[in-house]
Amino acid sequence: xxxxxxxxGNKDTRSGFGAGLLEAGRKNPDIxxxxxxxxxxxxxxxxxxxxxxxFIQCGIAEANMIGTAxxxxxxxxxxYVGSFAGFVTxxxxxxxRQAVAYSDTNVKICASHAGITxxxxxATHQIMEDTGLMRMLPNLTVINPCDYNQTKxxxxxxxxxxxxxxxxxxxxxxxNFTPADQxxxxxxxxxxxxxxxxxxxxxxHLVWEAITAAELLDKEGISAEVxxxxxxxxxxxxxxxxxxxxxxxxxxxxxHLIAGGMGELxxxxxxxxxxxxxxxxxxxxxxxxxxxxxxxxxxxxxxxQNIVLAAKxxxxxx
Amino acid sequence: MTNNxxxxxxxxxxxxxxxxxxxxxxxxHPGGSLSSTDILTVLFFAEMNHNPEAWRxxxxxxxxxxxxxxxxxxVYYSVLARSGYFPVSELATFRKQGSRLQGHPSIERxxxxxxxxSGSLGQGLSVACGAAVTKRLNGEENFVYALCxxxxxxxxxxxxxxxxxxxxxxxxxxxITDWNGQQIDGPTDSVMSLGDLEAKWRAFGWxxxxxxxxxxxxxxxxxxxxxxxxxxxxxxxxxxxTEMGKSVDFMQGTHHWHGKAPNAEQTAKALSxxxxxxxxx
Numbered sequence: 001x002x003x004x005x006x007x008x009g010n011k012d013t014r015s016g017f018g019a020g021l022l023e024a025g026r027k028n029p030d031i032x033x034x035x036x037x038x039x040x041x042x043x044x045x046x047x048x049x050x051x052x053x054x055f056i057q058c059g060i061a062e063a064n065m066i067g068t069a070x071x072x073x074x075x076x077x078x079x080y081v082g083s084f085a086g087f088v089t090x091x092x093x094x095x096x097r098q099a100v101a102y103s104d105t106n107v108k109i110c111a112s113h114a115g116i117t118x119x120x121x122x123a124t125h126q127i128m129e130d131t132g133l134m135r136m137l138p139n140l141t142v143i144n145p146c147d148y149n150q151t152k153x154x155x156x157x158x159x160x161x162x163x164x165x166x167x168x169x170x171x172x173x174x175x176n177f178t179p180a181d182q183x184x185x186x187x188x189x190x191x192x193x194x195x196x197x198x199x200x201x202x203x204x205h206l207v208w209e210a211i212t213a214a215e216l217l218d219k220e221g222i223s224a225e226v227x228x229x230x231x232x233x234x235x236x237x238x239x240x241x242x243x244x245x246x247x248x249x250x251x252x253x254x255x256h257l258i259a260g261g262m263g264e265l266x267x268x269x270x271x272x273x274x275x276x277x278x279x280x281x282x283x284x285x286x287x288x289x290x291x292x293x294x295x296x297x298x299x300x301x302x303x304x305q306n307i308v309l310a311a312k313x314x315x316x317x318x
Numbered sequence: 319m320t321n322n323x324x325x326x327x328x329x330x331x332x333x334x335x336x337x338x339x340x341x342x343x344x345x346x347h348p349g350g351s352l353s354s355t356d357i358l359t360v361l362f363f364a365e366m367n368h369n370p371e372a373w374r375x376x377x378x379x380x381x382x383x384x385x386x387x388x389x390x391x392x393v394y395y396s397v398l399a400r401s402g403y404f405p406v407s408e409l410a411t412f413r414k415q416g417s418r419l420q421g422h423p424s425i426e427r428x429x430x431x432x433x434x435x436s437g438s439l440g441q442g443l444s445v446a447c448g449a450a451v452t453k454r455l456n457g458e459e460n461f462v463y464a465l466c467x468x469x470x471x472x473x474x475x476x477x478x479x480x481x482x483x484x485x486x487x488x489x490x491x492x493x494i495t496d497w498n499g500q501q502i503d504g505p506t507d508s509v510m511s512l513g514d515l516e517a518k519w520r521a522f523g524w525x526x527x528x529x530x531x532x533x534x535x536x537x538x539x540x541x542x543x544x545x546x547x548x549x550x551x552x553x554x555x556x557x558x559x560t561e562m563g564k565s566v567d568f569m570q571g572t573h574h575w576h577g578k579a580p581n582a583e584q585t586a587k588a589l590s591x592x593x594x595x596x597x598x599x
Binding site: 063065066067068069070072075076097104105 | 375376377378382384424425426433434435436437438440441442443444445446447448449450451452453455456474475478479481482485486
C-alpha cells in the first residue's frame, strides 16, 4: 500500500509555500507579498529578491499589515500576507473580519508554523485554534495542504481564486509524497486510499500519518479509506457523505483543537445528514508546550498509532 | 446638480441630511458627522479628483477616499449621494433592513463610493496605505485620502499605519483627523489624552497641517497645501480643529450627541437652525 505514496524526501510545507508564491508571482504581476519581519521563516525571500518592488516589509505590526493588504486588494493587487499562524489569525482577528472577510477583499492570508509541530517555541506560538477562527468567517476559504508539493500547488492555485483565503502550513520537514505536477482544486477532497471498514479524513501534516495508519490497519485485516481534506472550507460534503455511506464509520485527524477544527465540521455534517460513529484525532482543550515536534505529536496523540486506535473505536461503535 | 450651490450651501444641506437620517433611523452618530461635515464637503465638492458616475471599487484613475471612522456614515452617505454616487432618495433607507446604507459602511450590497467596510476603529488608515502603495506601483498620480477620528487615534493600529506610511514615503496619502476633542465617554482629555497630537504626527515623520475644520477657505487651503507636497516624500496629516455637533446649538461641543438620535421635537429644533438649500431628500 505504501508504494503508492513514495516519500520523495522530507521537506517543510512552508518551503512549498515559498516556491508556490514565487511561481505565482512570475505568472501574475499583480501579486504582491507582505511580511511582518519573518521573511526567512515564511520562505518569502526568493520572491522578495526577485520582485523587490512587489515585496512589502511591514515590520512587527500585523494589524497594519492586514489593513494594508486589504487596501492593496481593493485597488486591484493580489496580496499574499505571510506570518506565523497565530499572528495572522487570533492577533488580528478583527482586522481579518472587517477588512478582509466582510469586505470580501482578495487577500491571501498565508500562515506558517501552524499547530504543535512548531515545537520548541512553546504554546505562545503553537496556535491550534486558527482553523476554527478562520472558518467561522463568512467569505473566507480555508486550506490546509499536506506536504511540500501540495502546499506549493495550493499557493499557486489561490491566486486564480478571487476572494479571501486562509492558507495554513507548517514548520517541520515532513514526508513529501503528492505529485509535483498536481493541479490543486480548491474544495475538492482527494481520495488517497479506498477502503470499506472506516474512513479516515485527514488534513495537513496528519495526512501522511493517516496513510501510515491505513497500512497498519491493513495488516490487521481492517480496510481503511483515506481522504485528504486539504480544503476545510468549503468542505467537500459530497465526498464525505459518499465515503461514510459506504464505510459506516469515520475518524478525523488534524493538528488542531477539536474545537473549531475540521473534525467538528465533519461531525456536524454527519450529524445532520448521516449519523455515524466518529472519533477525533485532535487536541482536546489544551495548550501545547516546548519540545521536539515529532515527540509532541506522539504526546498529544496526533500520530498514526492514535489514528489506528481511533479507527478501531469508531468501527466498534457501528 | 450641486454646481449652482456654494460649499456653504452644500454643507448646510448635508447637515440637514445628517439630522434627518439619524432621526428617521432612530439611531446613528450625529455628533462627529456634524463636526466633519465641512471637511468632507470641501473634499468631495472642491478638492478631490473623482468621477462619481464612473465609480469603480478599485479606484483606478481616480483619487480614493477611505472613511476610517465608520460611525461617521451619515455625513459620508450624504456627501456621496449629494455628489452623485447614488440617488439622494436612498438616504431615507439609512440603517433600515435591506438597505445599502448599513449602520456602518459595508461593501456587501455594492454601495457606490464605499471601497471597504469600516466601523471597527483604527483600520481605515492602513487600508488607505495599501491603496497608496498600489497607486505608486501602477505609476498613478492620484491621491488617497482617509478620515480618522481623534478618539479613534487611541487605537494602536493608527500608529502602526503612521510608521508604515512614513517609512514608505507615501507622499500622496493625505490623512485627516476630525479633531473635535470628544468621544463616547467624554472629552478625549478625560478619557485618554492625545497629548500634543501635532508633535506626535511630526515625530512619526509626517507633514502636519493644522487648520480650522469649520472654515471652508482654510480647509481648501489645507488640502491644497497637502497636495502641493506630493513629491516631498512625506505622508500628510491635516489636523482639523472642529466641534462635535457643529451648527446645532444643543449638540455642539458635547459628547452627549456622539451616538444618539434626536427625537421629533429635537429634530425640528435642529432643522430650524440649518438652512435647506439644495432640497431635502
